[in-house]
Amino acid sequence: MASQEAVGAPPEVKAEAEAKKPTKQQIDPYNVAGEVDESGNVQAIDYDRLIQEFGVQPLTDEHLQRFEKVTGKPAHRLMRRKLFFSHRDFDKILDAYEKDGKFMLYTGRGPSSGSMHLGHTVPFLFTKELQELFDVPLVIMLTDDEKYLYTRNKNDGHQKPGNAVEDFLTFAHENIKDIIALGFDLKKTFIYSDYEFLGGHFYLNTSEFASMVTFNQASGAFGFGGSTNIGLINYGAEQCVAAFPSSYPDLFGYKDYRAPDYDLSAKRRHKALASIPTLIPCAIDQEPYFRILRDRCERMTDPHPKTSLIMSKFLTALQGAGGKMSASDPNSAIFMSDTPNQIKNKINRHAFSGGRESLEEHRKHGGNPDIDVAFTYLSYFLESDAELEDLAQKYRSGEMLTGEMKARCITELQKFVADFQERRAKVTHEVMRQYMTPRKLEFAGNPNATRPSAKEEAVNGSENGTAPAAEASAASKDGRGTKGERKAAKLAAKKDQKLASRPKADDAAEPAPQ
Structure with missing residues (x-):
């Protein structure tokens, strides 16, 4: 067999040969790529293999039934269709909600551009549904510092134009407005930028947690090496302790330890908040962070229960299986700032088709909706299970053509993005700052919790925020x-x-006497 390396060939030919070498799929917080076979074909991401490699559990029909029993509502379409497909201790969060009535939701976003794309909205849409069903507090972290550190590391330590610290803070603000436009309840939602919020009890937790993670452990989880900048190596501790309710005392009616009011009574972290469990909805690539977190939750000065996760698949790139939408490639994604015509052109020109090569073959043998990008997008955003199943059946039978599937997808996405843009136009700087202001959140949780409300004040805090009332x-x-x-x-x-x-x-x- 001839060597794949072209001896004496120009650099571009060598690069092409290199690109065709077989590689395993790579999924971590900084890489999402499917396996490449010997012919250079990119394979779809193998989620069953990820379940085995990461040691997570599949989300089963039994989990969905339990979810519906606890909430009294149908499971969200992303759960029904197993697009949120795996978890860690999701059943324990349901137990906690039934018994104690409350938990905290935590998720985040790494702002790498001024506009989010469709793929970014998926975990937020699901998180919003969870917040409404459970009536619990939500924290959303914008990791602008991580994105700056990662981008500079990717550029061999150089800071390119448009990639300064201030640029990523601007991206964070624009992304926060996008997130708000998805409809989160101000009364029970706190959103922040790392550059603006870090300090107080959050940083006390960060420092303690960072002391428990070695360089070798961080390298093994995230693929860091000797040339990785030290900021990126340390960042993981921030993302981990962001899942601790004790990092946000203000949200529960307790005092934080921050400038300019260094209240000595607030210097000690509030032990009562450490008992509140947390659920993290996120994409599967973020799991390595929380694997490290779960291993150390109970080693904190104030031990925290192991965080629970429910994890999603990736919304595939327009070009098809093996990757996800990327903000760095405009032709791979539908952005929330795209016009109706841009959406139409991207779907028609770039969306990978599961149809046959000719009309005759398609009518005879039918198409494959499982690899068709237009159908995949509909599976995320079309609410009706009956219509989705009808589209799949017609496509498989050859009754529906690729152009017709794309047209249905275009209609659905144009409506979704147009509705979003109408709400987004109303999110002013002042509205954004309301969500970003640390304050006591208002939430009720489960009104029919079975256990006596021993933790009621631990979750809601004291009215004046001066003492951990739950502890007393x-x-x-x-x-x-x-x-x-x-x-x-x-x-x-x-x-x-x-x-x-x-x-x-x-x-x-x-x-x-009186």
Whole structure:
């Protein structure tokens, strides 16, 4: 067999030969690529293999049934269609919600451009549904510092035009406005930029967590090497502790330890907040962060329960299987800022087709909706299960042509993006800052929690935010109340006894002094 390397060939030929060499799929926070076979063909991402490699669990029909029982509502289409397909301890979050009534939602976004694309909206649409169903607080992290560090690292340490720190902060603000336009409830949502928010109890958690992760562990999880900048190596601790409710005391009615009011009473992290569980909806490439997090949650000074995750597949690039939409490649993605005509042209020109090479073959043998990008996008954004199944059946039978599938997809995406843009136009700088202001959030959780509300104030906080009320008022395991409650009861009993021992004035006696 001849060598694949072209001896004496020009650089571009060598590069093409290199590109055709077989490679395994690579999925981590910084790489998403399907396997390349010996012929240089990019394969679809093997999600079953990811479940095995990452050690996560598949999301089953039993999980969906349990979800619907707990919420009393149908599972979201992204769950029904197994586009959110895997999890870690999702059942434990449902247990916690049934018993204690509350948990915290946490997710995030790495701002790499001024506009999000369709793929970015997927975890947020699902998170919004979870927030509405469970009525719980939500934290959204914009990792502008990570994106700056990664981009500079990718560029061999050079800072290119448009890639300064200030540029990524601007991207974060624009992305936050995009996220708000998806419809999140201001009363129970806090959104922040790392560059603007880090400090206080968040940074206390970050420092402690970072001390428990070695360079070798970070390198193994994220593929770092000797040339990786030290900022990127340390960043993982930030993303991990962002999942701790104790990193956000303000949101639960407690004081933080921040400038300019360095209140000594707030210097100690609030232990009560460490008992609140967290659910993270995210894409599967973010799992390595939270694998590291789960291994160390219970080693913190105030141990936290292991975070739960529910993870999605990637919205494929327009060019088809083996990759995801990328903000760096305009022709791979539908952006939320695209015009109706741009959406139409991108789908018609670039969307990979599952149809046959000729009309005759397609009518005879039918198409394959499983690899058809237009159908794939409809599976994410079309609400009706019945219509989606009808489209698949007609395509497989050859009754529906590729152009007709693309036309249906274009209509659906144009409507989704147009509705989004109408809401986005109303998100001013002032509206954005309301979501970004640390404040006590308002949420109710499960009104029918089965366990006595021992953690009620741990989640909602004290009204004045000065003391961890839950730590003082949570009922003890034997049902006798806390030490403070028992002491107050004894004092009240003594007072009643003293009043009862006083001589009572009878009808003939002089009235007692007032």
